[in-house]
Amino acid sequence: xAKTTQPNSMESNEEEPVHLPCNHSTISGTDYIHWYRQLxxxxxxxxxxxxxxxxxxxxxxxAIAEDRKSSTLILHRATLRDAAVYYCIxxxxxNTDKLIFGTGTRLQVFP
Amino acid sequence: xxGITQSPKYLFRKEGQNVTLSCEQNLNHDAMxxxxxxxxxxxxxxxxxxxxxxxxxxDIAEGYSVSREKKESFPLTVTSAQKNPTAFYLCASxxxxxxxxxxxxxxxxxxxxx
Numbered sequence: 001x002a003k004t005t006q007p008n009s010m011e012s013n014e015e016e017p018v019h020l021p022c023n024h025s026t027i028s029g030t031d032y033i034h035w036y037r038q039l040x041x042x043x044x045x046x047x048x049x050x051x052x053x054x055x056x057x058x059x060x061x062x063a064i065a066e067d068r069k070s071s072t073l074i075l076h077r078a079t080l081r082d083a084a085v086y087y088c089i090x091x092x093x094x095n096t097d098k099l100i101f102g103t104g105t106r107l108q109v110f111p
Numbered sequence: 112x113x114g115i116t117q118s119p120k121y122l123f124r125k126e127g128q129n130v131t132l133s134c135e136q137n138l139n140h141d142a143m144x145x146x147x148x149x150x151x152x153x154x155x156x157x158x159x160x161x162x163x164x165x166x167x168x169x170d171i172a173e174g175y176s177v178s179r180e181k182k183e184s185f186p187l188t189v190t191s192a193q194k195n196p197t198a199f200y201l202c203a204s205x206x207x208x209x210x211x212x213x214x215x216x217x218x219x220x221x222x223x224x225x
Contacts, residue, residue, distance in 0.1 A: 032211050043115075043201050043216030044154070051211070087153065093211055098169070101146075101153030 004088045009106045012078045020073040020105055022088030027068050030093050035062065035073045037084040038104070044087065047073065083109045113138045117202050117217035123225045124189065124196060132187045132220045134202035141207045143185035144214065147171060148199040157200075160185055161207070189222065197223050 005023040012018045024033065032051050036044040048055055048062045050071075055062040061074040075082055087104040115136045124130045136143065142161050146154035156169030160179040174193025179185055185204075189196045199221050203214040 034213065041199075041219070041221075043117075043203070043218050044214075046213035046215065049211070049213060091211075098156055098159070099154075099214060101155070103151070103153050 003100075004090060004102055006086075006088050006102065006105045008103070009108065011108045011110065012075075013110050014079060015077050018075040018078045018082070018107065018109075020075075020086050020088075020107065021070065022072070023070045024088070024090055025069045027090055028092065031090040032093065033062065033064060033068075033071050034089045034091055034099065035060070036087045036089065036099075036101075037082075038087070039084045044101075047086070078107075078109045080109050080111065083107055115202055115204055115215055115217035117200075117220050119220060120218070122220055122222045124222060125225050127191045129188055129190050130196075130222070132189070132200055132202075132222070134185045134187065134217060135183055136185075136202075136204045136215075137183060138204055138215060139182070140204035140215070141182070142205045143179070144203040144205075145169075145175070145177065145185070145187045146201045146203065148201060148219075154201060157187065 034049040035047040038044040048060050050062045063072045085104040085106050087101050089099050091099050118133045144159040145157040148154045155171050157175050158177040160166035163182050166177050166179050176188045199219050201219045203216045205212045205214045
């Protein structure tokens with residue numbers, strides 16, 4: 001299973017953009033890049049996912065490097081509610097594939 | 112609103128006792144999953160099911176059992192054979208098993224040993 005590498009923690013001020021990096025140098029051509037976030041004592045929440053092209057939704061943007069060996073989750077304007085652990089996960093398209101959660105990046109947002 | 116309901120929120124197990132965690136979804140999803148999360152760690156897959164009456168072991172299935180008699184329900188039993196059951200248990204579902212479908216999670220059950 002392909003692995004991802006994320007910083008343990010990051011900090012941001014409220015209203016500022018946040019760029020959360022993820023390295024996945026062993027990604028295969030059919031692996032999707034997923035991002036989830038988890039608040040304390042809650043289940044993970046889906047944020048965004050993509051394959052090759054950059055993706056935008058109401059929560060965030062996902063920028064995928066041309067060689068697909070890294071990606072960046074972009075929160076355009078951080079709020080206090082964005083403070084969470086963010087997981088970058090690779091998952092293939094087949095029915096035997098699964099989400100493999102690492103330890104993620106803990107994002108702190110300061111007022 | 113559609114979603115996943117896990118119950119109870121907190122559960123205590125005595126030594127040698129089996130306990131069952133409930134997971135119900137009204138999203139009409141085919142696939143359902145059980146994960147375990149230990150403090151400061153990511154999630155690890157216990158069991159998953161793609162369709163009714165079928166399920167497969169994940170990475171840490173020993174000491175656990177599941178059933179999938181209805182599409183909406185995927186209960187997890189933590190047996191006495193699971194020697195370190197204290198953890199946060201999360202249930203999830205997705206439209207079908209596959210890498211390009213996001214999973215929807217419940218709010219978890221925290222299991223502790225008495």
